[in-house]
Amino acid sequence: MPEELYEIETDVPSNTVEEFLRMDRMPHIWCPGCGIGTTVNCFAHALETSDLNLEKVAVVSGIGCTGRVAGYVNLDSFHTTHGRAIPFATGLKLANPELKVVVYSGDGDLTAIGGNHFIHACRRNLDMTVILINNFIYGMTGGQVAPTTPMTATASTTPYGNFEQPFNLPYLAESCGAVYVARWTAFHVRHISKAIKEAMAKKGFSFIEILAPCPTLYSRRNKLGDGLDQMVYYQENSEIKHGADTKTVGIDFQSKIIVGKFVDVERPTYLDAMNDYYQKRLGDKYIPYKG
Amino acid sequence: MKADPKGVLTGAHFIDGDHACCEGAIAAGCRFVAGYPITPSTEVVERIAERFPLIGGIFIQMEDEIASSIAIQGAVWGGKKAMTVTSGPGFSLMMEHIGYAAMTETPCVFVDVQRAGPSTGLPTQPAQGDMMQARWGSHGDYSIIALSPNSPQECFDLTIKAFNLAERYRVPVMFMMDECVGHMTERVIIPPADQINVFERDFYKGPKEEFLPYHTNGKLIPPMVKAGDGYNIHVTGLTHDERGYPNITVATQEKLIPRLINKIKMNADTIADYREDQVEGADIVVVTYGITSRTAIPAIEQARKEGLKVGHLRLIVVWPFPEKLIREIASEASAFVVPELNQGQIVYEVERCAAGKVPVELVPHVGGTVHNPKDIYNAIMKMKG
Ligand code: SF4
Numbered sequence: 001m002p003e004e005l006y007e008i009e010t011d012v013p014s015n016t017v018e019e020f021l022r023m024d025r026m027p028h029i030w031c032p033g034c035g036i037g038t039t040v041n042c043f044a045h046a047l048e049t050s051d052l053n054l055e056k057v058a059v060v061s062g063i064g065c066t067g068r069v070a071g072y073v074n075l076d077s078f079h080t081t082h083g084r085a086i087p088f089a090t091g092l093k094l095a096n097p098e099l100k101v102v103v104y105s106g107d108g109d110l111t112a113i114g115g116n117h118f119i120h121a122c123r124r125n126l127d128m129t130v131i132l133i134n135n136f137i138y139g140m141t142g143g144q145v146a147p148t149t150p151m152t153a154t155a156s157t158t159p160y161g162n163f164e165q166p167f168n169l170p171y172l173a174e175s176c177g178a179v180y181v182a183r184w185t186a187f188h189v190r191h192i193s194k195a196i197k198e199a200m201a202k203k204g205f206s207f208i209e210i211l212a213p214c215p216t217l218y219s220r221r222n223k224l225g226d227g228l229d230q231m232v233y234y235q236e237n238s239e240i241k242h243g244a245d246t247k248t249v250g251i252d253f254q255s256k257i258i259v260g261k262f263v264d265v266e267r268p269t270y271l272d273a274m275n276d277y278y279q280k281r282l283g284d285k286y287i288p289y290k291g
Numbered sequence: 292m293k294a295d296p297k298g299v300l301t302g303a304h305f306i307d308g309d310h311a312c313c314e315g316a317i318a319a320g321c322r323f324v325a326g327y328p329i330t331p332s333t334e335v336v337e338r339i340a341e342r343f344p345l346i347g348g349i350f351i352q353m354e355d356e357i358a359s360s361i362a363i364q365g366a367v368w369g370g371k372k373a374m375t376v377t378s379g380p381g382f383s384l385m386m387e388h389i390g391y392a393a394m395t396e397t398p399c400v401f402v403d404v405q406r407a408g409p410s411t412g413l414p415t416q417p418a419q420g421d422m423m424q425a426r427w428g429s430h431g432d433y434s435i436i437a438l439s440p441n442s443p444q445e446c447f448d449l450t451i452k453a454f455n456l457a458e459r460y461r462v463p464v465m466f467m468m469d470e471c472v473g474h475m476t477e478r479v480i481i482p483p484a485d486q487i488n489v490f491e492r493d494f495y496k497g498p499k500e501e502f503l504p505y506h507t508n509g510k511l512i513p514p515m516v517k518a519g520d521g522y523n524i525h526v527t528g529l530t531h532d533e534r535g536y537p538n539i540t541v542a543t544q545e546k547l548i549p550r551l552i553n554k555i556k557m558n559a560d561t562i563a564d565y566r567e568d569q570v571e572g573a574d575i576v577v578v579t580y581g582i583t584s585r586t587a588i589p590a591i592e593q594a595r596k597e598g599l600k601v602g603h604l605r606l607i608v609v610w611p612f613p614e615k616l617i618r619e620i621a622s623e624a625s626a627f628v629v630p631e632l633n634q635g636q637i638v639y640e641v642e643r644c645a646a647g648k649v650p651v652e653l654v655p656h657v658g659g660t661v662h663n664p665k666d667i668y669n670a671i672m673k674m675k676g
Pocket of ligand 1: 029030031033034035036065135139140213214215216217218
């Protein structure tokens with residue numbers, strides 16, 4: 001087909017989020033109906049409506065379907081190794097504290113292979129925002145069971161269904177010391193954007209879990225329909241409960257989902273704690289660390 | 292550039308190799324260290340933890356060596372010079388991130404104070420068993436630089452050199468100490484800051500619109516930028532093009548991988564560093580590195596006393612291996628003797644370059660202590676023919 005056929009001039013303005021994306025890398029690799037792109041759209045909206053200096057915003061991803069987010073955002077962006085986005089982000093933030101560091105990665109990446117780093121970053125209250133896309137499964141590698149797969153759900157490595165208890169991630173994050181914890185689903189686009197803005201404005205370790213459909217692997221294997229069907233499930237089964245006790249927000253297979261902002265507290269960040277403590281302990285000998 | 296005087300403890304010190312390595316890093320301008328406790332390297336980071344708060348550096352004890360080895364790379368992209376410090380088991384855990392540093396061309400220093408392995412092995416005792424791992428331990432094809440000090444003074448001097456090489460070539464540099472050198476206490480002279488040469492990172496200075504993070508301008512090493520400078524860089528461990536964008540094609544791989552190897556290979560002569568002692572005209576040449584260069588001396592001297600022409604070639608830069616030099620020696624001398632605190636690693640490189648022209652005799656050791664010079668002497672005598 002001659003190429004000219006596609007060069008149609010229109011008056012339709014381009015999508016305002018394009019500025020925040022690497023349009024020269026489109027089309028992206030995500031499957032039709034995948035929820036990851038929806039969340040990236042929300043992230044871009046959050047940036048668009050925030051007054052952040054975007055030169056100072058950096059995105060760090062690990063490996064996996066969500067790990068590809070770093071490659072599509074038009075910011076300083078780092079696609080690191082599997083599970084290690086948080087320790088990379090730790091070095092980046094501590095080296096250059098004026099950066100707003102956002103870790104954007106998947107459930108398997110951040111809580112299985114990267115679980116150790118996740119809990120320690122919460123404990124240290126490192127000043128970063130972690131956006132975790134939970135699709136209940138390993139997408140990139142072909143639908144294997146994850147630490148988030150609900151019990152009885154089928155995955156390629158649990159062909160008879162999963163019998164392992166999954167993580168309740170908001171509870172994990174809160175108990176390890178995160179100062180901001182929220183959960184939304186890909187259906188709650190406005191809430192996601194708002195949560196991302198709030199989390200990025202928050203000093204300390206902020207954590208947002210976003211449930212997102214993986215129609216290709218999770219939904220297909222579990223006969224849950226396509227991406228849209230999963231959105232309908234989110235719509236019909238989500239209950240917004242701000243301030244809910246995170247102990248009570250675990251997720252069972254296709255059951256009710258508690259969403260909302262669960263935790264929003266204050267605690268000194270790693271760098272503030274370090275500077276305050278050393279100043280007290282070492283007095284004038286200490287040069288407060290500014291990067 | 293000269294060293295920042297703030298961190299330089301000019302004067303004579305009586306310190307061990309681990310502490311000297313710490314001082315070398317500070318003099319080189321390192322201001323970010325991430326590490327995880329492991330014998331016999333811990334003293335390096337203990338001293339860093341004490342020194343850094345007073346000179347504006349930041350030390351973080353991470354949750355493991357995997358985290359340490361990637362945190363330093365985040366710090367480098369944040370603009371710092373950075374290193375991590377470990378020993379055998381921790382070094383094994385860091386392998387994936389050596390590959391990441393090589394692929395993303397992130398300059399950083401990995402200190403490995405070698406102990407006897409495999410596995411937990413002899414945690415408090417020396418070995419040189421990680422020399423091949425340092426070169427080949429991460430998957431795929433890439434290149435690195437590795438240095439091997441033999442004294443606390445060299446732990447200071449060569450740590451500075453390690454940082455300078457890392458920055459110049461944008462590679463991870465392996466600083467291959469061993470327990471003996473790490474825990475050996477000797478006099479260390481720290482020169483005035485204005486006598487210490489420090490290579491500063493080559494930051495891109497051209498127009499922003501034209502910036503391509505992996506464009507080398509016909510050279511082998513691209514300039515760097517750091518996060519927060521408004522370049523919207525993308526860095527990935529995937530095969531990438533000049534924009535830094537993933538491009539999973541053979542064509543891009545063919546452009547990228549040879550350059551990563553060639554930037555070291557084609558500069559091998561400049562990077563090379565070794566000491567020759569009566570190598571010219573020698574019949575037998577003893578090739579050593581690190582602590583073994585010191586245990587070999589009594590053996591070499593004894594053989595010389597007995598009238599043998601024995602040369603001593605000590606490698607300071609072990610990787611890239613000085614192929615040309617060994618080839619040249621192989622066409623003059625009649626044999627090589629290679630003592631190593633392992634069951635044979637660098638000896639294979641010597642054999643490869645000798646290419647069957649002359650015999651190569653390994654003096655192996657299981658590690659845990661150093662060679663008895665007698666064993667090296669016996670090997671020399673065996674090769675005299
Ligand atoms: S495999 Fe699943 S998570 Fe990955 S892109 Fe496809 S739908 Fe999304």
